[in-house]
Amino acid sequence: MTAFIVRRLLFAIPTLLAVITLSFVLMHTAPGGPFDIDAGLEPEILENLKSAYNLDKPVPVQLLMYIGNVLQGDLGPSIIRKDYTVSELLSLGLPVSLSLGLKALSLALLLGGILGTYAALHQNSVADYAVMTLSMSGIAIPSFVVAPVLTLFFGVYLNLLPVAGWGDLRHQILPVIALALPQVAIIARLMRSSMIEVLRSNYIRTAHAKGLSPQRIVIRHALPAAILPVISYLGPAIAGVITGSVVIEQIFELPGVGRYFIQGAIDRDYPLVMGIVIFFAGAVIVMNLLVDILYGFLDPKIKVE
Amino acid sequence: MAEPILTAEGLGVAFETPDGTVRAVTDLSFTLNKGECLGIVGESGSGKSQTFLAALGLLADNGTASGTVTFQGQNLLDLTQQKLNTIRGDRITMIFQDALTGLTPHMRMGDQLGEVLIAHQGLTKTAAPQRVLDLITRLRIPDPEKRLRMYPHELSGGMRQRMMIAMALLCEPDILIADEPTTALDVTIQAQVLHLLGGLKKHTKTSIILVTHDLGVVAGLCDRVMVMYAGRMVEQALVNELFYDPKHPYTRGLLASMPRLTDDVGDKTGRLSAIPGQPPNLQDMPGGCAFAPRCAAVQARCHTERPPLTQRDGMRRLACHLEGAS
Numbered sequence: 001m002t003a004f005i006v007r008r009l010l011f012a013i014p015t016l017l018a019v020i021t022l023s024f025v026l027m028h029t030a031p032g033g034p035f036d037i038d039a040g041l042e043p044e045i046l047e048n049l050k051s052a053y054n055l056d057k058p059v060p061v062q063l064l065m066y067i068g069n070v071l072q073g074d075l076g077p078s079i080i081r082k083d084y085t086v087s088e089l090l091s092l093g094l095p096v097s098l099s100l101g102l103k104a105l106s107l108a109l110l111l112g113g114i115l116g117t118y119a120a121l122h123q124n125s126v127a128d129y130a131v132m133t134l135s136m137s138g139i140a141i142p143s144f145v146v147a148p149v150l151t152l153f154f155g156v157y158l159n160l161l162p163v164a165g166w167g168d169l170r171h172q173i174l175p176v177i178a179l180a181l182p183q184v185a186i187i188a189r190l191m192r193s194s195m196i197e198v199l200r201s202n203y204i205r206t207a208h209a210k211g212l213s214p215q216r217i218v219i220r221h222a223l224p225a226a227i228l229p230v231i232s233y234l235g236p237a238i239a240g241v242i243t244g245s246v247v248i249e250q251i252f253e254l255p256g257v258g259r260y261f262i263q264g265a266i267d268r269d270y271p272l273v274m275g276i277v278i279f280f281a282g283a284v285i286v287m288n289l290l291v292d293i294l295y296g297f298l299d300p301k302i303k304v305e
Numbered sequence: 306m307a308e309p310i311l312t313a314e315g316l317g318v319a320f321e322t323p324d325g326t327v328r329a330v331t332d333l334s335f336t337l338n339k340g341e342c343l344g345i346v347g348e349s350g351s352g353k354s355q356t357f358l359a360a361l362g363l364l365a366d367n368g369t370a371s372g373t374v375t376f377q378g379q380n381l382l383d384l385t386q387q388k389l390n391t392i393r394g395d396r397i398t399m400i401f402q403d404a405l406t407g408l409t410p411h412m413r414m415g416d417q418l419g420e421v422l423i424a425h426q427g428l429t430k431t432a433a434p435q436r437v438l439d440l441i442t443r444l445r446i447p448d449p450e451k452r453l454r455m456y457p458h459e460l461s462g463g464m465r466q467r468m469m470i471a472m473a474l475l476c477e478p479d480i481l482i483a484d485e486p487t488t489a490l491d492v493t494i495q496a497q498v499l500h501l502l503g504g505l506k507k508h509t510k511t512s513i514i515l516v517t518h519d520l521g522v523v524a525g526l527c528d529r530v531m532v533m534y535a536g537r538m539v540e541q542a543l544v545n546e547l548f549y550d551p552k553h554p555y556t557r558g559l560l561a562s563m564p565r566l567t568d569d570v571g572d573k574t575g576r577l578s579a580i581p582g583q584p585p586n587l588q589d590m591p592g593g594c595a596f597a598p599r600c601a602a603v604q605a606r607c608h609t610e611r612p613p614l615t616q617r618d619g620m621r622r623l624a625c626h627l628e629g630a631s
Contacts, residue, residue, distance in 0.1 A: 123366075202406040208363055209401075210421050210472065211394030214386070220420075224411045300411055300456040 005289065012285045019281040020067060020274065027270055028059045034079040034268045053079055053270075066271075070278065076271035080264075086275035089260055096166060097249070097256035101241045103176045108183035108237065113230065115184070116191025117218065120226075123196060131188060138185025143244050147178040147251045164253040175252045179244045183237050187230055195226040224298055231295060235288040242280050307338035310512055311360075311397075311480055315372035318352065318359045318536075322367065327587045329355040331536045333372075334614075337480065342506050342513040344527035344544070346520060346559065348584055352536040353516045357482045361399060362389045376480075395425040398473035402485040404465035408457040414468055415453035421475045437475070444471055444501065463494030470501055474511075481505070482514045487522060495522075502526060520563055524548055529620065532556050535585050535595035538614060542621040552617070553625050554600045555580070594626070602627055 035041065035049055050056045054065055069076060075086035084092075119131040151174060155163035162171050198204065199222055207217045246258035253259075257276055264272035296302050318330035330352040337343050345353045359370035360381050374381045376397065381389065393399070401407045409417055418441075419433035428436065434453070441449040446467055457465055466486060473481055483502065487495040503526060506513055515527055523530055524544060531541040532553065540553040551557045558580035582599035585591055591598060597607040607626055614624040 202401060202403060203409045205363055206401060206407045206469075207409065209361060209393055209399045210424070211390040211392070212420060212424050213390065216420070216424075220412070221409045225409075298411065301458050 001293075005293075008289050008292070012282075012289075015285060016278065016281055017067070020070070020278060021063060023277045024063050024066065024270075024274060025059065027268075027273060028062070030268070032268050034270065036268070055270075066274065075275040075278070078264075078269055078272045080267045080269045080272070086271050089272060090257060090275060090279060093255060093257035093260050096254055097245055097258060100172065100175055100179060100249075100254070100256060101238075101245055103172065104179035104183065104241050104244075105234075105237065107176060107180040108187055108241075109230070111180070112184045112187025113191050113227070116188040116230075117195050117223070117226075119188065119192045120195035120199065121218065128192075132192070135185040135188045138181050139189075143178050143182060144247050144251065146181055147174070147248055150174050150178055151251075164251075166254050171252075171254075175248050175254060178251075179241060179248050182244065183240055186240075187233065187237070190229050190233055191226065194229045195222060198222045198226040201225075228295070228298060231291055231298065234291045234294075235284065238287045239284050242283065307341070309336040310339045310376070311337040311514075312375045313356070313360070313372065314375070316356065316359065316374060317371040318355045318364065318368060319371075320365070320368045325588050328590070329368075329536055329587060330359070333533075333536075333538055335531055335538065335541070337512050337514060340510055340512055341529065342515060342527045344523035344530040345514065345516045345533060346518060346523055346530060347533035348518060350584055350587070351533040353533055354484050356533075357399065357484065357514065357516065361393045361397065361482075362386060363393075363399075390424075394421055395476045396478055397480045397482065398476070398478040399482040399484060400466075400469045400473045400486055402488050404462065404469045404489070405457065407469060408465060410457055412456070413453065414455055414457065414460070418453070418468070418472050418475060421472060425476050440475055441471055444474075446471070461494075462490055463497055466490060466494070466498050467501060470498070474505065477509065478511055480512045480514065482516070484516045485518070486515075487517070487519065499525060520548075520559060532559070535590065536587060537595065537624065538622070539596065539624045540622065543619070546619060546621060552621065552623050552627075553596075554602050554627070555596050558599075558601075594624075 033055065034053075035046060041049075047056065054062055057065075066076070075090070078084050078086055078089055081089065115131050115135070119128040122128050151163045154161045154174060161173055163174075165171055204217060204222060207221045212221075242258075245256060246261050248254070249256040249258035250262050257279070260272060261276045263269070264276065313336075314334050316330060316333040317328065320327045320329060329350075333352070333356060335343075345356070347353050355364070355368070358364050359368070360374040362381070362384070364370060370382050372382070376392065381392070384392075408414075415434055415437060418437040419428075419430070422428040422433045422436055423430065437453065438449055441453065444467065446452060446464070452460065452464065452468075457468075460468065466489075470483075470486070486502070487498050490498060499522060502513065502515070505511060506526065513526075515523065517523060527544050529541070530544050530547045532539050532547075532555065534555050540547070540551070540556050542552075547556065548560065551560055561578050562580060564577055580599055585595050585598070591608070593606070593608045593610050594600070594612055597603050600607065604626055610626070612624045612626045614622055617623050
């Protein structure tokens with residue numbers, strides 16, 4: 001088990017290096033630079049600024065220097081937000097993004113799991129079609145459409161919830177829903193199809209022949225097997241929530257990592273964007289590892305070694 | 306005097322499929338007596354298994370059952386699933402052919418057995434394991450404590466089937482329905498399982514229904530045999546009567562196709578004998594006797610007129626136009 005985790009973490013290093021290289025090159029290839037907004041700077045000052053951030057050197061050299069710094073745990077200073085280092089900005093945004101993401105993911109698992117199971121148990125009923133239609137819409141309609149509609153309805157018309165900003169729990173309700181919705185939709189569909197398949201299996205017939213209650217059959221005999229595809233989807237789901245949070249935090253004016261990411265990209269704040277990319281990539285790698293470990297617990301046939 | 310415990314009258318099982326209605330079982334009537342072992346034989350698709358899945362309310366969603374199956378004065382086909390749950394697993398239990406896919410893969414054997422006692426005898430979670438262990442030990446399963454902690458995939462095929470049987474015996478049922486319990490097992494393991502069922506027949510009052518296409522198993526274990534073809538009963542007799550004096554051409558065909566070590570195999574060519582042709586398509590049944598197209602002794606009226614099932618000498622019932630023919 002420990003050997004498995006260590007090996008997986010070692011495998012993460014080349015992955016991360018590839019992610020860093022790719023994003024670094026892409027970002028530096030994009031036109032523009034961090035000092036474009038300060039129009040009319042003296043050429044000497046511009047040169048000085050560039051050399052202060054090593055921007056005057058060729059990109060491969062910059063990349064190697066950057067990787068060297070990262071290996072020492074230094075993500076560098078933010079070019080635009082001059083009073084902060086990238087690590088400081090990350091630690092400022094992280095609590096907001098994390099609390100949002102975890103809530104959205106839990107909501108997606110819970111609601112998606114329940115809806116999918118219910119639809120599977122009432123296959124081809126009105127309720128089933130309703131869940132599947134809603135879920136199709138949930139996948140098809142992007143969150144940047146859902147979020148403003150939610151805000152308009154609950155925030156403006158009904159005046160029930162704040163439309164934006166960060167404060168108490170009420171501020172989180174709409175962003176969490178908007179963030180969770182596409183995942184609810186996908187998980188409900190996954191859950192439904194795998195549950196239908198499991199309910200047709202021989203051991204469910206055996207369980208019925210034993211005279212067990214339907215609740216026990218679903219919860220104890222069917223669910224642990226039916227949830228496996230959902231668990232393997234958790235990795236992509238987390239990536240989806242991270243991507244979603246970038247948009248959602250922008251719409252709801254939330255001071256999370258996602259908003260720094262957008263701002264950083266617009267400002268060409270290279271170190272800030274790179275820091276967030278590394279953090280997101282690391283989060284996805286770690287979550288995928290957790291999913292694999294979880295798999296070993298749910299399916300006794302899989303031994304994590 | 307034989308006392309009936311399970312009686313089926315005019316039982317029919319039909320499935321709605323995209324290609325039309327498939328009648329898996331048609332107008333089937335039979336009785337099972339207390340303490341008796343009844344064998345049901347027939348080819349795949351003859352409706353053997355569906356008969357008993359229907360009786361226990363375990364048909365697939367597109368299946369419907371008609372007629373009556375009476376147990377303790379109530380028609381099982383009329384009962385709600387909730388009512389059925391007080392009978393199946395407790396008074397009537399069923400074991401299935403494939404014990405690997407028939408056991409829940411992610412539950413330990415002890416839990417899968419224990420939950421039967423918890424559901425039917427109101428045992429607590431703490432009391433059930435001891436009772437399970439007692440039974441498993443009585444069934445002479447070696448190293449029972451360790452086995453009960455295992456998952457199905459950690460057990461051998463024979464052990465899984467024995468666990469399945471143990472699961473069916475926990476509540477000392479009135480009827481045990483064994484649906485091809487030995488088919489998926491190799492011969493030595495088959496012997497173990499048959500020995501277990503034989504012991505059950507000898508030492509308990511449980512009636513057994515043995516669904517199989519293995520005539521050897523029937524001969525060794527059953528008191529009475531019912532032969533099914535294309536969803537109907539074609540012949541029924543005491544085991545000795547049937548084996549020594551089969552009347553229906555289909556039964557004869559089945560017996561003739563059993564390989565024997567003693568005689569020159571089949572005919573002189575050294576081939577095993579087989580019944581020519583295929584069972585009929587259940588969606589498109591021939592008008593007369595369903596077996597007519599494959600029958601060696603077929604007569605003109607067999608193709609137009611379905612022979613009724615009639616009582617013959619002794620315990621025999623037969624559906625064939627060849628009156629007592631030899």
